[in-house]
Amino acid sequence: MTIAIEVDNVSKQFAGLRAVDSVSLSIPQGERRVLLGPNGAGKTTLFHCISGTHQPTSGRIVMFGKDISNVSENARTALGMGRTFQISNVCTDLTVMENLLLGMLGTTSQKWSMFRPVTSDKELIGKAVASLERVGLQGRENEEVKYLSYGERRQLELALALSSNPRVLLLDEPCAGLSPSERTHFSKLVSGLSREITLLMIEHDIDVALALADKVTVLHRGRLIFDGLPDEVQKNADVKEVYFGRL
């Protein structure tokens, strides 16, 4: 079985705080892994280490057998990694369409093209319209992102993460802050993604998480305290104490 992502003994130290502490996990290709843990557990920090946003203090990140620890964030995207941000990070001064075009161009050499307008590529525009439809943003192409609702920004965030056709997709609390109906829509969207895509998702909503996950990993104070099947997670004593005990 091919391992899509291997996190090998990764730690991240912020001044006096060890936000991620010697975490190792390995995600086979095509698996859907949900990362659980209370606030401040280090989930987002671990994501940043995998995506290359942060350089881990120690440890290695391996993607499809290639050590990418020293590969820059943008080059990891070119290798097939896509991600969303916990706090929507989209280009708010641009239109929805422009955001998506940037995403689609980002992993191609066309992003350097200077001699013709981006809108002259009808095929590209067509693809962009289709992917906006896929996340439910049809008809909003020419809206400036700053006028989008919170939920729409989350949809765009997902569309951007998918725009480079990633093999590995990292979703950081994609449903956080959404209304129940938006949430249902969103989890349907995620579960409808191709099974080729290896998915690592941080999710607070236990029901959403357990419905979607092939396997679950639980972090607490930067440490990995559980790694196993969704059925087992609720029975696990450690997890009950630190996670469900708080609910």
Added chain:
Amino acid sequence: MSYRVIGIVVLAAILAAVPSIASEYWVALLTQVLIFGLLALSADLLLGHAGLFSLCHAAFFAVSAYTVAILQTRYGVTTIPAAVAGLVAGTLLAAVFASAVRTRGVYFILITLAFGYIVWGVAHRWASFTGGDNGVTNVPPPSLGGLQIVTKAHYYYFVLVVLAICLLGYRILTTSPFGLALRGIKSSESRMRSLGYRVGAHLYVAFIISGFYASLAGVLYIYYNRFVNPVAAGFPISVEAILMAIIGGTGTILGPFIGSGIILVLRNWVSGFFHYYTAVLGLIFIATVLWAPNGVMGLIRSWRSGNRGEGA
């Protein structure tokens, strides 16, 4: 869309008619407005599109002007090779100064400011080469394959044609994938990185292109002015270029030229009877920041969309 085409045609017709309806004074002033507008536009490629506030654009402008002036007066090089050498010299300098894109925000401003001072210092102090405070004088009028451009009106037309070509190129550049990427970087650098962009490389290339446009303004300037001294490399020119872009409206093509028109007309008019011209400039800048943060173009845009809103 058709409004835009009509606008461009009308504007072109007016600009073409100026030498036959206005005095030589106005033709010369308008030429100057166009040249400094181009310099402002070059700085605005970084400010309005990529979000970088550069204070060294006078350096490329001056190095290119000095290169042309020295080659023509001292070595007898003809116009076209001298102009090409000027463009190359200014652009190469931009390729060196582009290392400033490793920094952001106030550090970028300070580094470009320091770069600008280096060039001014060289122009000022290395008198044996640059002519010191006197600069380089007696630059001959440009001659293109036997055709000499002597009169102010002819040079004005020449500048117009060069500008038309440049602006078309600029327009395509800023609407291209590369130009879109610059605006993406201005909006969210971290998102662009995670979308696969090597942000530093994009900014580096943008800086060089911007330096090329500033150098082109320098070439047009030297043949307009026929002499160059360290003032051309000075900090006030870099600041004015940025102010022109902000007052006219950043991120637009017309804005820097409108800003250039406002500032240069004011300078020629106000400084005739009022000694504190720069104070007036300062007040205009403050007013812009307070009441029209998107400059004149921003005012026009909001006025137009306001009208449309009422009509609907």
